[in-house]
Amino acid sequence: NAGVTQTPKFQVLKTGQSMTLQCAQDMNHEYMSWYRQDPGMGLRLIHYSVGAGITDQGEVPNGYNVSRSTTEDFPLRLLSAAPSQTSVYFCASSLGALGGNTIYFGEGSWLTVV
Amino acid sequence: AQSVTQLDSHVSVSEGTPVLLRCNYSSSYSPSLFWYVQHPNKGLQLLLKYTSAATLVKGINGFEAEFKKSETSFHLTKPSAHMSDAAEYFCVVSSNAGGTSYGKLTFGQGTILTVHP
Numbered sequence: 557n558a559g560v561t562q563t564p565k566f567q568v569l570k571t572g573q574s575m576t577l578q579c580a581q582d583m584n585h586e587y588m589s590w591y592r593q594d595p596g597m598g599l600r601l602i603h604y605s606v607g608a609g610i611t612d613q614g615e616v617p618n619g620y621n622v623s624r625s626t627t628e629d630f631p632l633r634l635l636s637a638a639p640s641q642t643s644v645y646f647c648a649s650s651l652g653a654l655g656g657n658t659i660y661f662g663e664g665s666w667l668t669v670v
Numbered sequence: 671a672q673s674v675t676q677l678d679s680h681v682s683v684s685e686g687t688p689v690l691l692r693c694n695y696s697s698s699y700s701p702s703l704f705w706y707v708q709h710p711n712k713g714l715q716l717l718l719k720y721t722s723a724a725t726l727v728k729g730i731n732g733f734e735a736e737f738k739k740s741e742t743s744f745h746l747t748k749p750s751a752h753m754s755d756a757a758e759y760f761c762v763v764s765s766n767a768g769g770t771s772y773g774k775l776t777f778g779q780g781t782i783l784t785v786h787p
Contacts, residue, residue, distance in 0.1 A: 589775070598760060598777035599714075646713065648775075654717070656702045656721035656764070661774065663713040 559583065562647050562662035567641040568670045577632040577665050579647030587650045587657070588630040592616065593664075599646060599670040604631055637669045672697040674763050676778035684786045689733075689748040691781045693777030696742060703744045704762040705735055708780075714760065720744060731755070756785045 563578045567626030581588065589604035591614075605624040619641060621633040630649075634641060645665045650657040677692040695701060702721045706714040718729025725737040731754075735746045744761060761778040 591777075598674075598779045598780055599775075599776065600777070656719075658716055658719065659704070659762075659764075661706075661714040664711075 558571065560647055560649050560662040562645075562658050562665050564665060565663065565666070566666045569634070569667065571637060571639060571669060573637050575634050575637065576632075577645055578646075579630045579632065579649075579662060580628050580650040581630075581660070582628065583649065583651075584627060585590075585649035585651055585660075586627065587652055588624065589614070589648050590620070590622065590630070590632045591646045591648065592641075593646060594643050602645075612642070634667075639669045641667065642669045643667060672699075672701065672763050672765060672776045674700065674761050674776050674778040676759075676761050676781050678781050679779065680784065682784040682786065683751045685753055686750050689746070689751045689755065689784065691746040691759050691761075693744045693746065693778060695744060695761070695763045697763055697765060699765045701734075702738060702764045704764070704775075705729065705733070705744075705763060706760045707757045708760065709718045709757045710776050717759075718747070730773055751783075752784045752787050753787065756783055758782050 560581045584605045585596050590602040591599040593599045600616050602620050604623040605611045605645040608627050648659050650659045673696045675694045704719045705717040708714050717733050718727045720727045720737045728734045733748050758780045760780050763776050
């Protein structure tokens with residue numbers, strides 16, 4: 557099983573550029589989410605989805621867009637990159653949204669905006 | 671609403687001595703609680719989770735945690751530290767019910783564990 561796969565692993569962007577971080581899972585999980593990790597702040601939720609066609613905002617959604625057209629894929633789009641979006645991004649999935657379900661994380665995507 | 675506080679940003683121990691990483695939480699609903707470990711430049715790996723069954727939870731690599739509702743705590747322990755335990759550890763809370771916390775994990779700020787030879 558591949559689990560949760562994120563691409564790219566490393567990316568450098570110029571301010572104002574747009575890009576998409578890809579996330580795919582092969583576990584037929586309904587719940588998927590994106591987090592960003594910044595030093596001393598743990599992981600903060602950007603957007604999440606409880607199933608295909610359903611998305612919602614998390615704690616820090618500004619500057620990011622998501623869609624969920626299939627159960628397997630949950631891409632994260634940066635519309636116009638800013639230096640404040642330099643971070644490590646993690647995609648996660650679980651069988652359901654409620655507590656108790658084990659959450660599986662991707663390996664992370666290191667993004668630098670210059 | 672839910673929140674997590676990891677009481678120590680850094681913990682340093684000697685190899686072979688006990689490890690204690692402290693976590694307090696708050697949750698409007700019955701919570702599920704997790705501990706994750708992150709080694710440098712790696713993703714997050716689940717150590718253990720509490721989901722309203724036994725209050726003492728055993729995880730991988732000799733770690734365990736005890737859910738104490740009266741103290742709203744979920745501290746992570748290990749009897750004897752190993753060099754390979756050096757990493758960052760995150761305490762995480764998730765709601766078991768609806769409301770504004772539905773579908774959301776809340777992470778603590780992380781505790782960096784250093785293990786000295």
